[in-house]
Every structure is written in structure tokens, then in C-alpha cells.
Amino acid sequence: MISFTEENYLKAIYHLIEQEGEAVTTNAIAEKINTKAASVTDMLKKLSDKKLINYQKYQGVTLTPKGEKTALNIIRKQRLWEMFLVEKLDFKWDEVHDAAEQLEHIKSDKLIEQLDKFLNYPKVDPHGDPIPDAKGRLQIQKSHLLSKFKKNDVCIMTGVVDHSPAFLQYLDKSGITLGNEIKIKEIIEFDRSLQIITGRQKTIFISNDVAKNILVIAK
Amino acid sequence: MISFTEENYLKAIYHLIEQEGEAVTTNAIAEKINTKAASVTDMLKKLSDKKLINYQKYQGVTLTPKGEKTALNIIRKQRLWEMFLVEKLDFKWDEVHDAAEQLEHIKSDKLIEQLDKFLNYPKVDPHGDPIPDAKGRLQIQKSHLLSKFKKNDVCIMTGVVDHSPAFLQYLDKSGITLGNEIKIKEIIEFDRSLQIITGRQKTIFISNDVAKNILVIAK
DNA sequence: ATATTATTTTAGACTAGTCTAAAAGTTATT
DNA sequence: AATAACTTTTAGACTAGTCTAAAATAATAT
Ligand SMILES: [Mn+2]
Ligand SMILES: [Mn+2]
Ligand SMILES: [Mn+2]
Ligand SMILES: [Mn+2]
8 A cells, every 4th residue: 555655755856857857856746745855765665665666775766667657647546536626616727735735645446436436537637637547647748848949930829837826827818828829929038038928818928938938839 | 624524524423413403422433434443533522623523532433514615515515516416417316325425525616506506406316315515504394204105105216225226226126216206005923014006107116124214205 | 075054764752542451439139 | 331442643663755964985175
């Protein structure tokens, strides 16, 4: 049996590996999960004993196949619950985090299977992140940062990098919405800020910092 | 903050008081919650410190107003989640227990408020048990045991005493369903077993043991 | 190549929740 | 009223998860 806490560690490790592309450090996990490095070391030993991670002192951590499968199952549950909250209970995309963080730990195969069906087998969650299937298979999206595009490019918004409520609320306020078309009208050389035209035909200005947190695919 | 475990104790104490009508014993709690008496004593001290129960050594336990309110809130969540599982995810009434037992501990006021709305403010759960409102108010049903009725009485099924899957499945198989009419055709003196006519006009025989676990209101 | 700095691990302690075994208290029986 | 039987509490130990402070290791800079 895998505990609530172990699940949170596995998910954190998964995301850090995804982000960094290599073995993750004790400190990185501690920061992500809001604990101290000493606590992380203890947990790494435990996860290693359970064959969920590959761990050697001072060498950082990767997930075993079993660990990755477990992590993906938690992520599947988290994203399905987020979808439920937004689609059925009228949560905004910036409001789902805390509840989903708890709901992802509910243990019931039937529940998650039926939830998936009830939501009509969604492929992505409210933030555009892909939802792993029951076997932990993930459909990789080949989206890019909006900041990488050029003047007059037209693209479709598919996701966000930063998931913080502050950023999501800023996008709402600016009318930048998942699935919408974005056309780059102008790029200011000086600071690489952008002038874009959103779905609702409004021209808005966004900083390069913002553009680096918006995922799109070329149209 | 009230922990997962404390919540389970409060709910158990609430149900035992409801059942027995008086202060509940350490052993009764231990049995209900599947722990040892020594563990219960430890927890009783903790709950007493938090002013959730009235507890004096060897004297049994009652809930304070704060404790009762907390218990009713957990019961509200449990029953709303049961309703969700049955109404939206096609769970049978005998399948909801394990998942609801976990879901009742999810902490999010908005979630439960919206869930209530999504389910259209149900008054009773899939077992006919009343759902407390957001303020912990409970609508008391004045239903009676089917075993208390007489020959030729007609009544409506409103609930069950025993909630075990085995009993619920037996009722399903016998076509005894919440909301259905039940007419008492005959009572066998010898063992107080009943011959009844259910909604679907079928005559069936049930033991007194079964009749004592079916709640009805006179029609 | 050595010294300094940063990271990681160990040691030891704490809390929540659980257990077994023994002691204390209550209730029932003679 | 004394004894027996049962219930409840205490004492002490264990696990999971966390922490601080110190020790060990690795990385960086001189
Ligand atoms: Mn979580
Ligand atoms: Mn998401
Ligand atoms: Mn529970
Ligand atoms: Mn119920």
C-alpha cells in the first residue's frame, strides 16, 4: 500500500524529472514539497526499498517503471478531478488546485473509471495538460512557448507553464483562453514583449515573461 | 484543524449516541472503529482537550455542540458523495461505502456547496438517510420498522437499518426498493415472518430479522 | 591541490496514531 | 461485604512522517 505522503513525493519527483530531464536532487524535492532535505532523504530510502525509485546516496533520484506508473496514475486522478470541478461544479481553472490535491489520493478504481466516463473521456485537463489513460499512457503534445514565435505568426493556445492562480487570473482578465487563436502583431526588440491579437479581436500587450508561460501550437 | 482520524471518531460517536440514546462507552467506540480500547482512550483525551466531546474517565462520552456540528458536517459530506456516486457515476447503493468513507474527509467548502447544488439539493441519500444541511440541521424522519406493522397495512419503504452490502443486495434481489409500496399480506405467528406484496405486485416472504431492518412510513 | 562553500545524509528528538500487557476502577454475584 | 468478572485507563513500545543540528560528501574557487 502506498501512502498519501508517498504519492505526493512520487508526483513531485515525476514533475521535476519532466522539467529537468534528469535525475532530481534532494533539495529540489524538498523545495517542491515544502519540507526539509532531511525529511526527503528519509522518504527516498523508503521509496527505494519499495522499488519505486532508483536512489543512491548523493546521486539523485529517478523513477522505476513501477514508480512512474504510480505517479502517472495520481496525475491521471488529479487531472480528471480538476476537469470534474471545472466542468460540473463551476470551479474556475485557478480554483481547482487545493481540492484536486486531496481528491487525487482517493483509492477506488471503479470511481476513477466511472468519473472518466462521466466526463466523456477528456484528453486534457482545464489547464491543457494531458490526462494519462488508465494504463498510464500519456499523449505527448508538441506545443511550444509563445515567446518562440515570430511577427505575424498565428497560433492556438494549448496550455500554460505557470499554474499559479495569479497567472491564470491575469490570463482570464486579458482574454487569453485555452483553444483561442493568438496572432502576433508586433515584437518589441528592446524587451521582447509582444503585441498580440486574441480570439476576441482585441489587441493586447504582454511581456516576454508572460509569453514564456503560454503554450501554443502553430496554426 | 481536525484530522482525518479525529473526524472518523466523531462520526462513530455520533452514530453510537444516535443508536443508544445515551453516553457511549470506550469499548463500543473501539468495536465500531476497529481499534483497541487503549487507542480510543488516547483519542478521547485529545477530543476532550479540543472541546469536541464531554469526557470524564470511566463515565462514557457525549458530543459537545461543536463536536456534534463537526460530526454532522462529515455525515453531510458522506451522504452527498454517496448520492453523487449513485446518481452520476452509476454506483449501486451497496458499492458506495468505501469511496464515501474517504471522500467525506475532503476539505473544501466550495466543493461541497457546489456538489449539493449539482445534485439538486437532495434531502436523503441512496439509503434513505437524511442529509444534514450546511448548518448541520437534520430533518428527522418519523419512519418505523416494517416489523411493527400489522396484516393488511400498506406502507412506503423509506430506509434501511442494516447498511451491509449483503443486506442491500438481498433487498435488490427481492425487489424491495426505496420509495416502493409494501403491503403486508400475512404475518406468520410462529416466527413473525411476513408475506408482503411489493411495488411490482410480486408476493415475497421475508423473515422477521429482515423486517426489523426495513424502515417504512404508513401510507 | 587545497580550502571554501554547498549539498546531502545521519543522529536524535518530536507528534499522531496505534498496539500489548498490566493496573485501576466499576459492576455483578454470592 | 467480599469476591469475581468485566471495562477502562495507564505504561511503555512501535511506525510514519517531520524537524534541527551536526557530520559527511561533493562541487567550486583559489
Ligand atoms: Mn496530493
Ligand atoms: Mn491541471
Ligand atoms: Mn471516513
Ligand atoms: Mn448512506
